[in-house]
Amino acid sequence: MRYETVTDVIGNTPLVRIDAAVHGLRNIDLYAKMELFNPFGSVKDRAAWNMVRDRLPGAAERGETVVELSSGNTAKALAVIAGMHGLPFRSVTNRMKVPEIKDLLLLLGAQIDELPGRSECLDPADTDDPLTRMYRTVSAAGGGYLHTDQYFNPRNVEAHARGTGPEIIADLDGRAPDYFIACVGTAGSSSGVARVLRGHDPAVTVVGLVAEKSDFIPGIRDIDEVHEVGLFDPEVYDTIEAISSAEAIDGLLTLVRRCGTLAGPTGGGAYQGAVRYLRGVDAELTERRTAVFIVCDRVESYMSYLRERRPELFAQAARPQSVRSLTTDDLAAARTIGVGDAQEWIDKEVPLVVDLRSPFAYRALHIDGSINIVDDLFGEMLHGGLPFGRRQPVLLVCPVGEKSAQYAALLTRMGHPDVRSLQGGVIAWRDAGAELVRD
Amino acid sequence: MAPYLQPRVEDDLRSLLDEHALLHQLVDGLGSPLNLVLPDRLVRNVAAFRAVHRKHHLGGGVWFAHKANRSHALVRALAATDAGIDVASLGELQHALAAGFAPERIMATGPKSPEFLWLAARTGAVVNADSTVELADLAGIVAAHGLPPVRVLARLSGFASTGTNVLTRTSRFGIAAGDLTGLWETLEKHAGQLDFLGVAYHLDTVGLPEKAIALEGCLHAMDEAHQRGLRPRAVDVGGGFGVNYLADARQWEAWTSELTGAVLGRRPPITWNEHGYGLRNEGGTVRGALSVYPAHRSVAGPDYLDRLLSTPSAVHRRPLGTLLLDSLYDLHTEPGRALLDQCGATALRVEEVRGDLVRLAGNGGDVALEQHGVLMDPILVPRTRTEQAVDPSGFFLLGNLCLEADLLTRRKVFLPQPPRPGDLLVFVNTAGYLMDFSAGDALMQPTARTVAVSRGGGGWRWRLDEQYWPVTGREGTA
Known part of the structure; x- marks a missing residue:
């Protein structure tokens, strides 16, 4: 056809x-x-098209924006149609509850306005709903909007x-x-x-x-x-x-x-x-x-x-090398090291220091010489096997020493002979007055 | 089925309400209205917030927003814990100091007079500043009086969202997060007077997405500060964690449906003068917004904080709590309403019953339900226990002011049986903002006395609010 x-x-x-x-x-x-x-x-393709089709001629020349209260299919259809006719599309919504639709709308070039939540300290004089307020905006502008008004049209x-x-x-x-x-x-x-x-x-x-x-x-x-x-x-x-x-x-x-x-x-x-x-x-x-x-x-x-x-x-089968699969025995087998001993160890054996915190935090302050692999990413890497040789000692650090201990346990289970977790994490390091640097 | 809204009443408050004789004695002796506060519960609520900090491995403090209640007993009980206090006036600051809060545990927030700023600076409280002008004024006071540097937080507002455009009500408070150059310059210029602790926000919304955006915005501001060589170490996420007032969510759903039906004229009114609480009928369609506090909140208080900290950052795709921890930042919270959950009740005596009208010895100012839009049914405490058939009926509660508008609530409340003169109606869970927040004596009606109640010696002990101290005098013999 x-x-x-x-x-x-x-x-x-x-x-x-x-x-x-x-x-x-x-x-x-x-x-x-x-x-x-x-x-x-x-x-919604049917309604969207029927609501705008007669109003499209000249809309681009008038500089109109298609506007609708929708967080779903009407917005999607209008965004496509608006795009085809060279018009911007603005979707006003209480909440984008479906992330895929939100992403799709952004992909289609829509502007999404999410209305504020209810006031915590109530103002009883304020009985306007966001909808009414939005209607007022659309009409007060004196044009400029092609409001499809799906709930009333x-x-x-x-x-x-x-x-x-x-x-x-x-x-x-x-x-x-x-x-x-x-x-x-x-x-x-x-x-x-x-x-x-x-x-x-x-x-x-x-x-x-x-x-x-x-x-x-x-x-x-x-x-x-x-x-x-x-x-x-x-x-x-x-x-x-x-x-x-x-x-x-x-x-x-x-x-x-x-x-x-x-x-x-x-x-x-x-x-x-x-x-x-x-x-x-x-x-x-x-x-x-x-x-x-x-x-x-x-x-x-x-x-x-x-x-x-x-x-x-x-439900997916649990992946073999993941911290979720650790047993209490695995965790007990993990080696930890206190701040003082860790400083000595770093000086003598030069272990690879892996900071598992976010890049954001790492950038602000970190242990000198450490590299930053955020824990999620580190976890992904381990699914594939050991990312460094067995002769390379490793010190894992995280904020409080909890996640680093888990990963130390996992690496130990995977056969790494000398991986340690910094006890108390970067917080203990900082509180002990040990040096933290920034670049 | 009558549209009941039965309040959520827990442990101590529940058993106190069963003490009918005690309640009647108290109101007989001290008058109606009467406020009851339960300081011990407040202490437990602090612990619940602390537990959320622990779960996320975060340091920092829980600061009680004093403005939610001015009871001496509650503040003094809090002084005995490790909690801090957030004071919003010179009077509240003096009250906190007098209750035993060391200045390290006091944070000054809100609009500040020079006197308020001076006393905060002199004692060494944290100043949570609303503007760069306030920071400069504070620095001036510190310099002129030769005071040690004051710890400051900078309150930010107007955070930008990514992806979608999340709209937020305009705030009268805070420094625009979009351009912080002026803030950094002020802090650098007055480095000798101001010890920059970190940034803060306090959003007036129940919406979690807005708060997540604000917290993320604070993290970015902290990063910017570090880039400039400043060394902030804490983020203050304010309050607004909410309280769940209602026992059963289905009652809220039923009541709001009935209200919609009443506004549309499909059922008899369930409010005084067919008040719509923000809803109105326009040609058979409901317009407006229900302007009452959501009485049932499935996630409130400490759980709400937990949810916020577990929300992933849009930019970093990592939970906000983890990002705080990664950066070794302390987390400060300023809950008011949420800390006072289940910490109080207000009792009023029934004076007259006329059909479905019940007149009480007290007024709308004594129980500020309507200002805060919480509309639970009160608990009926009869003067004499009689075997009376359960006969649920709706009543309008009239206050003692000579004003047409003086109703305790415009909602028709439902009671298991009709009240009689001399009975008590007890509004529960009023400690957070509802107790005497709006009380006044314009018509020379008595305002409520407050009584602190705690368990002791196998029963209940009560003291006038001003007589309460968290000490028994018998510690030495224990």
């Missing part, structure tokens, strides 16, 4: 059946609307009412599904699709999914936060249910491991929430029904999110 511009690729995503052997529903055909196939990777909903919704009906041979399940972020996709489906068949059941409070699923709001969304209208949904990040990750794992669908946590949450809701319905059914949920984006951007919550998924 040939396209003139990548924005023409947005939309027309496939609708893919989820194998009944996976979801286990007897009377329901469950389909995934594969929004992760959009060119910038998510359902009807063109967000329209992108789905014109695209996503009709596509689903077309792919189901002109019928609306009996159930539509979507996570609620800006409420754009759920409201837009729901409007079209209901228009086609008023009997459609719409299930909105929100995050459990104090839990965090990227791209989904919790039950209080949805009320801050201008596009959110509770009447759209037949029911609103909460899902936890644990459920979202369970759903994600099912999709990526069993369905060939590399979905992110929002898609995982939608799948899990859909199956949980439909399971209750399924038992009562006597005829076949159809259900559709949205897979919002892709899994690759959420590695740190997953690692933080499910470290066991990333």
Whole structure:
């Protein structure tokens, strides 16, 4: 298929059946609307493009900056589109919670403004939220900003009412599904699709999914936060249910491991929430029904999110030469040396003195003649074997003599005959009045 | 389910609240409102902060921010430990000296009058300076009066972030971290008067990322100072470690949801005059920000400090605590609220009950809940124990000032059973900023007496705050 511009690729995503052997529903055909196939990777490509497309002509000449409150996919799509049209993009966010997205936005050339946290000494007179303050900035500037305003912009909903919704009906041979399940972020996709489906068949059941409070699923709001969304209208949904990040990750794992669908946590949450809701319905059914949920984006951007919550998924075999593998016997076998003896030893035997502290600290003050290999790096080097000969005596130093003792134990276990750890570290050295130098 | 906000009450404070007869005797004898402080708990809280220092192998001190409470007993109990004290006025400095703090363990912070600076310099307290002008003024005082050099910390603010642009509220305090040339010049010029200990920050935020950026900025400033040949040796990370006031996080989630619902008109109001605590309804959408202290904090106090020290530096990819240690720097902290966690309570007598209105012998100034946005339910201490069915109901707590606005809190509080005149309502965990921080006698209503309570002789011993000293007089016979 040939396209003139990548924005023409947005939309027309496939609708893919989820194998009944996976979801286990007897009377329901469950389909995934594969929004992760959009060119910038998510359902937000549609809204982002629809919100800016008509405002792009002349924007560069007017020197406008595209600005949006987003820490995720909308920011990503807008950053790409802004870049394509020679506009700067500024993302204002409470917190960048997903480091991969933050890095990606920086890579795309976005400016990210993180709003301050809540005041510790409360000022009760200050009832302005950062959002209101940001709106004021954007409007007070009297132009200069192309503010897409995704939480209030009807063109967000329209992108789905014109695209996503009709596509689903077309792919189901002109019928609306009996159930539509979507996570609620800006409420754009759920409201837009729901409007079209209901228009086609008023009997459609719409299930909105929100995050459990104090839990965090990227791209989904919790039950209080949805009320801050201008596009959110509770009447759209037949029911609103909460899902936890644990459920979202369970759903994600099912999709990526069993369905060939590399979905992110929002898609995982939608799948899990859909199956949980439909399971209750399924038992009562006597005829076949159809259900559709949205897979919002892709899994690759959420590695740190997953690692933080499910470290066991990333379990790797322990590497052999690491301080974590030391036994108490290993540690007991490590040789330490006090400051006075160390000074004498340095003068007589000229051991290699390795300072394991940060380069930053080393630069400020260190033992004369020592070399600096920060402990993390030293640990990496040891995975490969001894980095110096066995005839070369070695003195390891760190701030208090704890890490250096561990590495001395490891080197001893690896067969080095004369490695010692400076007892009490550089602090003991300093406190004993021994010389420290700087370059 | 009633939207309770049940306070977190631990060990000593919990058992003290079970002493109904003692509490009634105290309020009968000393009047309502009455403040109770528990100096022994403060000593344990200092130890908990110390443990975090030890875990990260860091030297330096824990300096109690005196402004959080002006009790004599608390300051005197603290003087008996190895903690320092952070004083923010001439009066607080005199109080600390009189309580037994040697000047080495006193740090002067905040806006300083010439008299405050002079007494700090004369006694040898550390001066945590807000500006280069203050440093120059201090040097002038030291030189003119022939005093020995004074240890100084320079408070910095306006730290730059890397990668993303982390926004911070503008601060009225501190020297702009972006250009420290003026600071170095001042310190070099007055090297004979000022002993430069290091740099400090104190950010008014609960946000850890902002603090991590500030700490990293301090490390860079220390490096810059070393490049210039100065020899600073400590970083002061200020306070703001927070307290967790609520026992159960789910109650906070439920209450904030109910408040949102009430603001949107979806449920009956749960606040006086439908106050939204910063939230407002604009065309069916909630706008504004919830302007109350987050009552439930999963990471607070010493744990928060631990988390900060474990946060990796964005530039050096190494935990900030490790970087401090690598450089052999001491770490100073100035916790106020966090050190006073579980160290006090305030009791008020119920005067009148009218439907869901409860009038108390005390007012909003005596328990500064609203100024600090902490809105826990008080504990009901009935005058006479009666078998009464548990019947949770909501009440508005009215104060004793002849003012429409005088409520203890605009939140409807929930009690397990209706109070009666003569009962006590005890607000717990008030020692940090909530106790008599805003008390006054504009309407000539009595202000609270303070009583220091400690365990002793198998029961509780109490003394008037001014009578408390951390000595029994029986040490010689022990």
